[in-house]
Amino acid sequence: MSAGHTNNEDALAGTTVLVVGGAKNIGREIARRSADAGAKVVVGARSMESANDAAAQIDNARGIAIDVTDEASIAAAAAELRSVDHVVVTAAAHHNVPVAELEHDKVVTAFEAKVIGPLLLAKHFAPIMPATGSFLLFSGVAAWKPSAGLSIMGITNGAVSFAASNLAVELAPIRVNAISPGIIDSGTWDSMPADDRKAFFDGVAEGNPVRRTGTLDDIADAALWLLSAGFVSGETVHVEGGARQV
Template sequence: MAQTLDGQTVLVVGGAKNLGLAIATRAAELGAHVVIGARDGDAAVTAAAGLENARGISIDITDESSIAAAAAELGGVDHIVATAAAHHNVPVTALDHDKVVTAFEAKVIGPLMLAKHFAPAMPATGSIVLFSGVAAWKPAPGKAIMGITNGAVSFAVSHLAKELAPIRVNAISPGIIDSGTWDGMPESDRAALFDGVAGSIPARRVGTTADIVDAATWLLTAGFVSGETIHVEGGARSA
């Protein structure tokens, strides 16, 4: 399948860093006009300045009025990629109500609001790509909210694909990815984590940014794929 996004507008919410920025970069390389959306509008503008034919805009995925304002400003876009997350990894007995709500806003409610405000102006060939995660299929103590919200994303794309058709809606479910997210850990701890994961899954390595970017750009151009969750996790679900 030839991958080209020539003349199309791709909005990447959460595109100012890590996986979001890598996806935005690839989209620009494929000829898209890229809009980087982030809660920090200045960070979005700075990230966009490093790309060709790109701009930054302030979008807070947890604030519907911010999403509505962005939709009004941008008008129609061809594709939306939403990478935002708000983790709350604690035991159930330590859950904080507001942080639970924020986690659902970032992963589920916010993307629903993106669909509400952007889909009416999207073309029939448009698509939305959301992010789930392997935690939904690998229950673990202290990871209930991550697992539940990621699982909800998978159900959301099935329902949105039906209701928004022919606009395509899909999700990527990554495993452990060396994307920059883990860079805050001490190097020895990070290496131990990656080695442990690599030794426990069939692929025998952790994922790379390119693995996710390849999946995202494929979904943006795969015109006969909708309602699907694409697992990019090296076989972690079976480990």
């Protein structure tokens, strides 16, 4: 191995990784994989019970209450933790309706979850992070493939990408990046009847160049790389099988 080269496991070993939204689906998988790579993991969720339940299933993990729509809870978590190396935020609050049916408060909540919350996490956590630390935000393919009825999802996800590039400059040398997932078999769709879910995933696969649906491993692999990629900042990494190209 050449001097100065590290792999994901080397880079995360002994660090503290906070995953806001780590109690379920993509967030939980990133938390688990970070722990497997030797990190101390903090699972953040609105419910302390949910955070603790998820943390109990992950080695070297603990839970903490964080509601990205409540700045006081973010400030309290930062004061309690005192030091973290990486912050991952997967929170979202969807409001997928036609523009004619938009509700003001739900639009605001969507922006709070995706954009304002991460900004406030940066406000309170950047001061307790080392120069080698990073933030990892979550955008989404809807920003690059506009669709009727998904305007709020598309707009907020697009804003996340701009948040990453702007925060990368302001918080430097702390790195800030984003992942933009496509349709991922993450557990989000498990409530659908099995036949409907299969038909949905088959349609997704037919509609992207790699001809399959994304997996939790696809996202976790990208996340761990970005947490450890010390010369990457301000980027949005698209993990969606090329879906935005077609």
